[in-house]
Amino acid sequence: MTGEQAETVGQRFALAVAARPHAVALVEGQQSVSYAQLALRAERLACALEQAGVRSGDFVALTLERGINLIVAMLAIVRTGAAYVPIDPRYPASRRDYILGDCGASAAVVADGAGVAVRPLQPSRRPVLPAGAGRLLYVMYTSGSTGKPKGVMVTHANVLRLFASTRDEFGIAASDVWCGFHSPSFDLSGWEIWGALLHGGRHVVTPRDVARDPERFAALLHREQVTQLIQTPSAFRNLMPALLSAGCPASLRMIVFCGEKLDFQALRPWAAQVGLRRPALVNMFGPTETTIVATHHLVTERDLDGDGPNPIGAPIGDLRMRIVLPDGSDAPLDTPGMxxxxxxxxAAGYLGAQALTAAHFYTAPDGDGTLLRWYDTGDVGMRIAPNAFAYVSRADRQLKIRGYRIEPGEIEQALRACAEVVDCIATAADFPDHERRLVACVIATEAGLRDPLAMEQRLRAALAAQLPDYMLPSHFYLVRQFPMNENGKLDIAACVRAPQAARTPGPDGDAALHGLLRNIWSHILGCGRIGDDDNFFALGGTSITLVKMLGAVHALYGVKLILDVYETPVTINVVAQAIREQRGPDQVTR
Structure with missing residues (x-):
């Protein structure tokens, strides 16, 4: 069998194993696994899955952190003929339970010490698959406008043709080293994992703490001689200063941007120091429903001027794109449309949601009469050349924050369930540091407004019990009525500009230290209401702003703090205590 004859991802992987059995397939820290070893471990776990009752056509939940065990489990599930359903183990229990119930998982692969265990499940429902859906590889859940996440069904054929269409153009080869940066519940991880394993390449696992530390991540790229890197523009904005400081790895030959709109002007420092030839910078567009990526555009010097539309390029080899006007006709050149x-x-559609699938997917002929399956992305774009496209905006309320798709309606539904909430709007706001953050404007009851700080804490706790971290607003604005501009539209910028009440100061004797830290945080985060136990990241902080904050602390107190942000929340109290431990309690007053 040749690669072109392979009908499943498992068959294509088996060809890579046969061709390069002793080549390194996976690297995680000091561990490495060859293709033969990986295949053997996957086969053993597949047997355990089958003994637990998993059969072809089933759904199996994956609730593992990124790592070698995760990829072994993916391959094992594929080996059984089932489809994997990645669920971030950090999701709140209510969200995990909803996904498990919605997909009707027959089993779950869970962490068990340093290994994994198979947990048989008794699904209460078995979703009906649409006719002609094909063999499913995975179901990826994304935020849903109805208040519940929706499962996108992706087939083996979807993924195999993705790499068949991009292999030659991008020069994908067995010599490539792919960086596994993304969570398995984010579809960009599929590019990183299957791009490596279907071609005999090497996949380097990036631990979650390293992925959020630009300096350590840059060091990993150098150490592992990574050649292929995919990033959301927000993530690369964090990484770029570290790479410019350490130098771009000579091995790196391609950086792909995907997941959100790219600000080309932000790449000017990179172009000035590194250039645009090697690594090549490629801007891609593609919702989960079109199997990771749908277009590609090679970044050029002309793009960096920032004038005109935002180019996303041409569709990849086997795809077609239309810009559709409200009457269903094709839009002329340079005219916005869907x-x-x-x-x-x-993709095959949304799992168990026939009406939603029918509203977004359809079958129609292409311009040459070929009958194709189409997806209405909900994005506005335009054709800027015969086979080149540009992105304009979303047509609905869906947001993209740091690459994550967020339906504000899901957040609003959770907020409206809170007794003190009269009405609410979740949206994105631009802050003075040019950071785009998720915020919530809440019309509160008079009882709630009497103690807004306590109410905000209750709202945060309520959302944290239902929604993943990336869907938690960094700022809550409690109001009696929504602020409006002169045109009668929501003026969320007025909330961002408005001063906020100060929170309770720190313990007696620490007021000066805590006050200075709150001032630093307020300046960096663009918010005035900061409590001593508020998490820096929950307030909108990122790895870059964390570095800025620690730099300011160093300048003020002469201490270089190293915080374990994954074991201990970064709060004013934690930072203050770390300063006291380094300088002594009598040396912190300034």
């Missing part, structure tokens, strides 16, 4: 993607990359 982006529709057609071809074999379009």
């Amino acid at each position: 982006i529709h993607v057609g071809g074999p990359g379009v």
Whole structure:
């Protein structure tokens, strides 16, 4: 069997194993696993899954952190003929339970010490798959406008044709080293994992703490001689200063941007120091429903001017794109319309949601009469050349924050369930540091407004019990009525500009230290209401702003703090205590 004859991801992986059995397939820290070893471990776990009752066509939940065990489990599930359903183990229990119930998982692969265990499940429902859906590889849950996440069904054929269409153009080869940066519950991880394992390449696992530390991540790219890197523009914005400081790895030949709109002007420092030839910078567009990526555009010097539309390039080899006007006709050149993607990359639809699938997916002929499956992306774009496209905006309320798709309605539904909430709007706001953050404007009851700080804490706790971290607003604005501009539209910027009440100061005797730290945080985060136990990241902090904050602390107190942000929340109290431990309690007053 040749690669072109392979009908499943498992068959294609088996060809890579046969061709390069002793080549390193996975690297995680000091551990490495060859292709033969990986295949053997996957086969053993597949047997355990089958003994637990998993059969072809089932769904198996994956609730593992990124790592070698995760990829072994993926391959094992594929080996049984089932489809994997990645669920971030950090999701609140209510969200995990909803996904497990919605997909009707027959089993779950869970962490068990340093290994994994198979947990048989008794599904209460078995979703009905649409006719002609094909063999499913995975179901990826994304934020849903109805208040519940929706499962996108992606087939083996979807993924195999993705790499068949990009292999030659991007020069994908067995010599490539792919960086596994993303969570398995984010579809960009599929590019990183299957791009390596279907071609005999090497996949380097990036631990979660390293992925959020630019300096350590840059060091990993150098150490492992990574050649292929995919990043959301927000993530690369954090990484870029570290790479410019350490130097771009000579091995790196391609950086792909995907997941959100790229600000080309932000790449000017990179172009000035590194250039645009090696690594090549490629801007891609592609919702989960079109199997990771749908278009590609090679970044050029001209793009860095920032004038004109935001280019996303041409569809990848086997896909087609239309710009559709409200009457269903194709838009003329340079005219905005809805982006529709057609071809074999379009997913099978939404699991167990026939009406929602029918509203977004359809079958229609291409311009040459070929019958294709199409997906209405909900994005506005335009054709800027015969086979080149540009992104404009979303047509609905869906947001992209740091690459994550967020439906504000899901957040609003959770907030409206809180007794003190009369009404609410969740949206994105631009802050003075050019950071785009998720915020919530809440019309509160008079009882709630009497103690807004306590109410905000209750709202944060309520959302944290239902939503993943990336869907938690960094700022809550409690109001009696929504602020409006002169045109009668929501003026969220007025909330961002408005001063906020100060929170309770720190313990007696520490007021000066805590006050200075709150001032630093307020300046960096762009918010005035900061409590001593508020988490820096919950207030909108990122790895870059954390570095800025620690730099300011160093300048003021002469201490270089190293915080374990994954074991201990970064709060004013934690930072203050770390300063006291280094300088002594009598040396912190300034």
